[in-house]
Amino acid sequence: MAAVELRGVRKSYGSGKNALEVIHGIDCSVADGEFIVLVGPSGCGKSTLLRMMAGLEEISAGEIAIGGRVVNQLEPKDRDVAMVFQNYALYPHMSVRENMAYGLKIRGVAAAEIATRVERAAAMLELAPYLDRRPRELSGGQRQRVAMGRAIVRNPQVFLFDEPLSNLDAKLRVQTRMELQKLHREFNTTSLYVTHDQVEAMTLGQRLIVMNAGVAEQIGAPMEVYAKPASTFVAGFIGSPAMNLLRGEAQGDRFVTTATSAAIALATPAPPLSIHLPVPAPRDGPLVLGLRPEHLVPASAGAARFGFAVEMVESLGADSYAYGLGGGGTLIARVAAGTVPVVDEVLPLTFAAQHMHWFDAANGKRVA
Amino acid sequence: MEKRVIFKNWWLPLLLVAPQLAVTLVFFVWPASQALYGSLFVEDAFGTSSEFVGVQNFLGLFNDGYYAHSFGITVLFSVAVAGLGLGVSLLLAVFADRVIRGARLYQTLLIWPYAVAPAIAGVLWMFMFDPSVGVAAWALKRMGVNWNHLLNGHQAMALVVFAAAWKQVSYNFIFFLAGLTAIPKSLIEAAAIDGAGPARRFFDIVFPLLTPTTFFLLVVNIIYAFFDTFGVIDAVTQGGPAKATEVLVFKIFQDGFKGQDYGGAAAQSVILMLIVVALTVAQFRYVEKKVNY
Ligand SMILES: Nc1ncnc2c1ncn2[C@@H]1O[C@H](COP(=O)(O)OP(=O)(O)OP(=O)(O)O)[C@@H](O)[C@H]1O
Ligand SMILES: [Mg+2]
Secondary structure: OOEEEEEEEEEEEEEEEHEEEEHHHEEEOOOOOOOOEEEOOOOOOOOOOOHHHHOOOOOOOOEEEEEEEEOOOOOOOOOEEEEEEOOOOOOOOOOHHHHHHHHHHOOOOOOOHHHHHHHHHHHHHHOHHHOOOOHHHOOOHHHHHHHHHHHHHHOOOOOEOOOOOOOOOHHHHHHHHHHHHHHHHHHHOOEEEEEOHHHHHHHHHOOOEEEOHHHHHEOOOHHHHHHOOEEEEEEEEOOOOOOOEEEEEEEEEEEOOOOOOHHHHHHOOOEEEEEEEEOOOOOOOEEEEOOHHHOOOEEOOHOEEEEEEEEEEOOOOEEEEEEEEOOEEEEEEEEHHOOOOOOOEEEEEEEEEEOOOOEOOOOEEEEE | HHHHHOOOOHHHHHHHHHHHHHHHHHHHHHHHHHHHHHOOEEEEEOOOOOOEEOOHHHHHHHHOHHHHHHHHHHHHHHHHHHHHHHHHHHHHHHHHHHOOOOOHHHHHHHHHHHOHHHHHHHHHHHOOOOOOOOOHHHHHHOOOOOOOOOOOOOHHHHHHHHHHHHHHHHHHHHHHHHHHOEEEEEEEHHHHHHOOOOOHHHHHHHHHOOHHHHHHHHHHHHHHHHHHHHHHHHOOOOOOOOOOOHHHHHHHHHHHHHHHOOOOOOHHHHHHHHHHHHHHHHHHHHHHHOOOO
């Protein structure tokens, strides 16, 4: 086990005029035994960052240290990390047992020791009956566990996971997610986990690195990221359904939104453009107001902060989500099952002062 | 799922396969049956009369010391050509697979020798190694090797092996390169993280995964060395010196056209045909059984 340090890590593909930078300088300290989740949309550079830690991609600038040792120039085999690939990358011509034993065999571990370690990992992952099968004779979930077993037996300093659950069905994903948590509690090995699934990110990570286009937008505990998103990007990415973001002009306790043209064209009746704020905005002028769907609550007509023209209702059993126009844009509001609104109704909505998120209109950074 | 087309009339499918059938009949079935027929007769030296002798020609071959010798030479030659051809092409394919920049150029250049006709390839090598004027022979002599493949049987054998293998390398190369490209990169990466260096990765992961390709090429190369090297031998050594490079195909030509022993040569071709059939059957058996990863 070891701490991992990223200092100004950059990655460019190509060279000279054609150089294309895809990671623009990432700094992060991962504590010994911590479970960190790298989350972000497709193509933002998560895999690239993970592969740089594994030694599969060259580090263009900056430093990566594992256990206090800078590994920039080290071969993958000398970094003492184990990686679980999205496609599992099991050796097709080897049995499950050989797959798990391969790394130990290369490192010259005694045969008896290899056997006990493989048996133990297999028992833990419920793979014991399949030890002599080839990977192609296993189901997707079993292959995934073999890939994890191959990482576990090595007992490395760091685990690297690149979307290891994305090829599993929804139910198996939930189950494996819990197994992963259990494994981490047991071994307490420093882990870096890549996903674009925010539920995985929220449930697995002790801390998240939210990435966007090669930049770490925010690093923090899941609840912290949820409660205080550092930018409009994070606000829109973490939380499901996404946070409502309204552009507009703040004047004291009034927020006049700039209606999107779609909102104006579609709305009948015309959406109310002014929102009455519970407390004044942190500053006057152009801002973005963020409100989570779960923080918008129906109010009596007199207490309404704005009206919400309901266009569609999605019921998910316990909750319903109402989609419609309000505050000059399309909004989503969560409504309790008992009070399902009627389509075309104008619903008076309110929200509490502590649930407002303010962002700079120009650069999207959090203001308060 | 297999796609089947149902034809309404019987003559259209027949018309469509007719060209291929014609080629097979004219260039394979007819000569093969001629050989089979001819192998049962003995012709006199002038080709005016022939006498039915049954399997006498075959029995004659089994008692002929030269035939056994030629068989041994052929086995040695084939193993050497296949071994050298496969080894060199695999090495080149591994290097070409690692090259990122200019990969296309290397690949194209490496494929060229395959387009050279066997006889021309043979002539090329004959000139390079000609004991009196050849540039390679001259270089070898400068290095202290007394090169004269016209007198030294081992040197002659080495030369035809090189010439025959050289032509085959490009063919093998294409298949090996395709096989290498088909191996998922993540497997190699997983092995690297597991702690395997480049050599270890090759022998533990890459080579086993190439087995189907290697086996296919082995059979193809042996068939090539057995049957398709007449041009090379004829151009470079003509079976000499002292029959040191007289492989089976060349002996057929020698006995049939030079020695006028038409029946004996026909019997030899029949045996060669049986060998190629056996090799092909072995290959199909293996391919069917072979697990696909
Ligand atoms: N070999 C390469 N050459 C050039 N650009 C590359 C190369 N590999 C990746 N990229 C680029 O780097 C960026 C980051 O890629 P990366 O694979 O890290 O994304 P990701 O966040 O893992 O996405 P996903 O969630 O889809 O896996 C992408 O824009 C991609 O096009
Ligand atoms: Mg990725």
